Amino acid sequence: MTAGDIPSSESPTEQYVALKQTAKQLARIMTKAVITPVAKQHFETDRGLPVTQVLPDRTEPYHFASHGFEADVIPDKRAVINHAFRGSVISATGFARDPEQFGSLVENAQELWTDTFGRYRRQVNQPEHPGPFPLQNDGFAASFETVVTLYNRLLERNSLELVIEIVRDENYPLLARLFDTNEHDILTPGGTDLSALARIDSVVVTYNDGSLAVLRPETRSPPTRGVIIGHDDTPVGMFAHVTDVSNLDISQTVTHEAIRDAMGFDRELDPWTNIETLHIDPDERIRLQGDLRVERTGDVDGFPDELARNARINEYRELVESTLQSISIDAALVRRRHSDVSLDTLFDVTASPDGAILLDARVADIDLELLGYATILGELDIGPAEQFRDYSDIPYIRDPDAVTWSLAPNSLDSSIGEAQDAVHESLNSLAEKHQEAIETRTRQMATEAEISMDVPRQVNLPVDNHLAFIEDGFAPDVDTEPVPVAVPKSTTLHIVHNEHNTVTVTIDPGVYRFSLLPRGLQPVDDRPQWPEEWTNLFRSNERTRTVWTPTTDCPNTIERLVIEACPSKPPLKLPPDSINDDIHYCNAADDRD
Numbered sequence: 360m361t362a363g364d365i366p367s368s369e370s371p372t373e374q375y376v377a378l379k380q381t382a383k384q385l386a387r388i389m390t391k392a393v394i395t396p397v398a399k400q401h402f403e404t405d406r407g408l409p410v411t412q413v414l415p416d417r418t419e420p421y422h423f424a425s426h427g428f429e430a431d432v433i434p435d436k437r438a439v440i441n442h443a444f445r446g447s448v449i450s451a452t453g454f455a456r457d458p459e460q461f462g463s464l465v466e467n468a469q470e471l472w473t474d475t476f477g478r479y480r481r482q483v484n485q486p487e488h489p490g491p492f493p494l495q496n497d498g499f500a501a502s503f504e505t506v507v508t509l510y511n512r513l514l515e516r517n518s519l520e521l522v523i524e525i526v527r528d529e530n531y532p533l534l535a536r537l538f539d540t541n542e543h544d545i546l547t548p549g550g551t552d553l554s555a556l557a558r559i560d561s562v563v564v565t566y567n568d569g570s571l572a573v574l575r576p577e578t579r580s581p582p583t584r585g586v587i588i589g590h591d592d593t594p595v596g597m598f599a600h601v602t603d604v605s606n607l608d609i610s611q612t613v614t615h616e617a618i619r620d621a622m623g624f625d626r627e628l629d630p631w632t633n634i635e636t637l638h639i640d641p642d643e644r645i646r647l648q649g650d651l652r653v654e655r656t657g658d659v660d661g662f663p664d665e666l667a668r669n670a671r672i673n674e675y676r677e678l679v680e681s682t683l684q685s686i687s688i689d690a691a692l693v694r695r696r697h698s699d700v701s702l703d704t705l706f707d708v709t710a711s712p713d714g715a716i717l718l719d720a721r722v723a724d725i726d727l728e729l730l731g732y733a734t735i736l737g738e739l740d741i742g743p744a745e746q747f748r749d750y751s752d753i754p755y756i757r758d759p760d761a762v763t764w765s766l767a768p769n770s771l772d773s774s775i776g777e778a779q780d781a782v783h784e785s786l787n788s789l790a791e792k793h794q795e796a797i798e799t800r801t802r803q804m805a806t807e808a809e810i811s812m813d814v815p816r817q818v819n820l821p822v823d824n825h826l827a828f829i830e831d832g833f834a835p836d837v838d839t840e841p842v843p844v845a846v847p848k849s850t851t852l853h854i855v856h857n858e859h860n861t862v863t864v865t866i867d868p869g870v871y872r873f874s875l876l877p878r879g880l881q882p883v884d885d886r887p888q889w890p891e892e893w894t895n896l897f898r899s900n901e902r903t904r905t906v907w908t909p910t911t912d913c914p915n916t917i918e919r920l921v922i923e924a925c926p927s928k929p930p931l932k933l934p935p936d937s938i939n940d941d942i943h944y945c946n947a948a949d950d951r952d
Contacts, residue, residue, distance in 0.1 A: 370520070375525070378510060381506050382451045382452075382458070385502050385503060386450045390439075392494070393492075394439065394468075397423070398423040398432050399411075399432060401475065402421045402434070406421065421434065425471055426470055427463075428471060430442045430443070444467070452530070457532045458503070458506045459510070469492050472492045476488050479492070517590060519569060519572045519589070522588055523572065525537070538597065539593075539594060539595045552600055552878070553601075555576065556574060556576060559582075562574050562577065565607060565609075566612065573602075573613060574586045581605070584602070585604035586599050586600065592630035592859050593649075600650070602622060603621070604889075605880070606887060606888055606889050614890070614891075620887060622646070623876040623877045624645060625644045627645065628648070631860070634864060635864065637866050639653070639655040639867070640655065641869075642654065642656065647854055647862055648859045649858070649859050651823070651827065653872065653874075654874075655872075656872055659812065659868055662812070662833075662843075662870050664805060665870075666805060666835055667804055667805040671714075672710050672712055673710075674793075674797045674800070674801070678797075679716055679790070680708050683701070683735070684702070684703045686738045687699040687734075692759040692760065706719060706720055706721060706731065710790070716786040718779070728775060729767060729774055729775050729778060732778035732779055733750055735782050735785070736778065737753070739786075742788035744782070744785040755769075812845055815832050817830055818844050820842055820873050821842065822840065822873050822874065825854055826856065829846065830850045832846045840875060843870060844870070846867070846871060849868060851863065852865075852866050
């Protein structure tokens with residue numbers, strides 16, 4: 360096949376197959392017809408014995424290197440292996456990964472042939488000469504041109520099927536070119552979203568509609584990260600987004616809606632369609648540009664009070680966290696620890712706006728949890744903790760210096776419960792001590808927000824590398840996502856990015872929160888559930904909503920809600936908002952097998 364013979368109508372995957380087949384032919388010709396005889400000749404010249412001659416056993420291997428070519432001669436096996444040119448392996452895989460790196464291969468090979476065997480003269484008897492340079496005919500040059508042409512055409516085809524085949528082939532250089540990154544970042548964990556697909560056993564495609572696909576790795580241990588690929592307005596026309604697939608089963612078929620939810624949005628702006636006004640429903644998450652999203656969370660009237668409420672929670676939590684950071688457990692009391700254990704590493708702090716404090720243990724070691732509570736009680740001097748000065752003062756814990764068994768003198772659950780209650784009461788007393796000062800600061804914050812909202816101004820949104828701003832709004836001074844912005848009246852949102860189309864839309868009054876889409880492994884409670892297709896089969900019209908059963912053994916429906924499901928199948932798992940008087944549902948009486 361020559362470059363001129365390549366049909367432009369071939370699919371990207373067919374062109375990729377043609378690339379690999381042609382590359383295989385090139386590699387075989389180059390290694391067998393050129394490098395192998397040259398390497399054997401260099402062995403004979405340097406060692407004084409031909410490779411084809413019967414040699415003593417265990418003859419040392421010979422490394423050939425000349426004119427940019429390298430190879431290893433294995434005399435005992437009469438073989439030449441590890442053919443390479445300028446550090447790149449000469450193989451079907453090598454040519455398919457990046458044929459352009461072999462640009463001067465033929466020219467260098469001809470010089471190598473001539474320098475090794477001498478110039479070939481047709482009219483002169485040269486019994487020791489192997490003949491003319493094997494690649495002088497037009498066939499090899501045409502095949503090489505075909506490989507380069509196919510390769511460059513593939514770079515222009517933003518096909519998801521092609522990406523999937525390239526991932527399965529572990530062709531990381533071509534994958535990097537398709538996504539305008541580099542092979543090193545793909546092979547480095549966390550270097551790019553595509554690194555989740557590197558060095559995996561295989562990949563399962565749980566969804567692919569040509570514009571969006573989910574690639575779930577198969578590895579020896581259950582995978583936690585997969586990659587969603589799709590078309591976008593990036594310079595290469597595609598995106599890759601690493602996503603938590605902990606709950607995605609290998610045999611599961613997911614929906615477009617489930618994929619959007621896993622990425623962290625409900626709806627997205629079409630990057631190729633300009634709209635004048637963006638209407639967002641309350642609690643709706645919109646993908647605006649690339650990995651930038653916004654969620655509308657409420658009306659502006661309650662925003663000052665909301666800021667004050669969140670500030671109270673943060674201040675109470677920071678008060679307790681700073682207190683725990685100052686308390687530690689002696690390393691000698693904790694098994695397998697070589698340094699003191701800070702209490703803030705053992706517990707997560709939850710605070711309410713009124714200063715109610717709760718601690719949640721981060722560790723599964725319940726003896727260590729009890730020791731943590733007892734240590735807090737021994738260090739605090741407020742509330743129930745005021746009466747304790749040492750572990751021996753606390754009735755529901757043994758002296759940790761003197762025991763190697765459970766630290767609880769009686770029931771461990773009972774001791775943890777008593778200690779936890781005493782700690783919570785003591786921390787609540789600590790919070791109450793600072794309540795007046797916290798309340799004063801947060802009321803002042805609410806007042807300042809009300810004044811600022813009366814005179815809205817431009818709000819710059821510091822979210823990653825998206826240059827975004829709202830013409831008229833108010834945002835508190837925060838340095839974490841999501842960034843909240845109150846919009847008292849209709850205004851314009853501008854978003855600029857050097858890899859995406861510019862977004863300019865009018866937004867309605869409301870409170871908006873801007874953040875990046877979540878990436879990679881998420882906290883357990885936030886991990887996508889990946890619902891299967893049948894659990895979302897709803898059809899609506901003006902009068903009724905119809906719920907279809909996941910199997911076909913109940914063909915009839917009735918126009919009233921019936922609690923009993925068909926006994927021949929498990930009950931449907933319906934979303935809470937789907938229960939209404941007009942639901943059509945399969946009745947047990949209508950179950951006709």
